[in-house]
Amino acid sequence: NAGVTQTPKFQVLKTGQSMTLQCAQDMNHEYMSWYRQDPGMGLRLIHYSVGAGITDQGEVPNGYNVSRSTTEDFPLRLLSAAPSQTSVYFCASSYNQAGGAVQQYFGPGTRLTVT
Amino acid sequence: GENVEQHPSTLSVQEGDSAVIKCTYSDSASNYFPWYKQELGKRPQLIIDIRSNVGEKKDQRIAVTLNKTAKHFSLHITETQPEDSAVYFCAASTFSGNQFYFGTGTSLTVIP
Numbered sequence: 717n718a719g720v721t722q723t724p725k726f727q728v729l730k731t732g733q734s735m736t737l738q739c740a741q742d743m744n745h746e747y748m749s750w751y752r753q754d755p756g757m758g759l760r761l762i763h764y765s766v767g768a769g770i771t772d773q774g775e776v777p778n779g780y781n782v783s784r785s786t787t788e789d790f791p792l793r794l795l796s797a798a799p800s801q802t803s804v805y806f807c808a809s810s811y812n813q814a815g816g817a818v819q820q821y822f823g824p825g826t827r828l829t830v831t
Numbered sequence: 832g833e834n835v836e837q838h839p840s841t842l843s844v845q846e847g848d849s850a851v852i853k854c855t856y857s858d859s860a861s862n863y864f865p866w867y868k869q870e871l872g873k874r875p876q877l878i879i880d881i882r883s884n885v886g887e888k889k890d891q892r893i894a895v896t897l898n899k900t901a902k903h904f905s906l907h908i909t910e911t912q913p914e915d916s917a918v919y920f921c922a923a924s925t926f927s928g929n930q931f932y933f934g935t936g937t938s939l940t941v942i943p
Contacts, residue, residue, distance in 0.1 A: 758936050764929055775932075810928065
């Protein structure tokens with residue numbers, strides 16, 4: 717199992733450009749999430765999905781779009797990049813357990829710089 | 832929504848001493864509390880977790896305690912080693928498990 721994979725590892729964008737951060741998992745997990753990590757602020761939830769075709773907003777969704785057409789993939793789109801979106805982005809997945817929440821598995825992260 | 836607060840933000844201990852990191856949460860519906868360790872440039876990795884029906888859980892040198900009434904939970908690391916140096920995050924999630932809320936992290940330095 718590759719687990720959770722993310723591409724690219726590093727990206728530099730100019731203000732106003734758009735791009736898609738890719739995330740894939742091969743563990744057949746229902747739940748997938750996107751977080752951004754900024755110094756001193758921990759991980760903040762951007763968007764999440766509870767299954768193919770179902771997405772919802774997290775704490776900081778503005779400026780980002782997601783879709784979930786398959787169980788495996790959960791891409792994050794930056795519509796018009798802004799310097800405030802400079803951050804490290806982590807994708808995570810977990811499975812749905814009847815007894816309650818279970819641990820999330822994180823991807824390696826994408827370091828994004830917007831100039 | 833849930834609000835998770837974590838203290839301290841930085842912690843330095845001598846090798847062999849104990850380290851304690853504390854978190855509080857606001858949503859009484861939260862019932863799953865994982866702790867993650869993140870080394871520089873790496874992804875967060877789960878080190879221990881606890882559910883609301885348990886008051887304490889231990890795994891070798893690491894333990895977590897939970898006080899549901901006070902809405903706080905703590906990470907205890909005993910006999911610290913230099914390789915314990917990292918950033919530690921607490922988190923909280925409800926029964927549904929589709930949203931996790933993280934604390935702001937504690938940078939632990941173990942001095943040899």
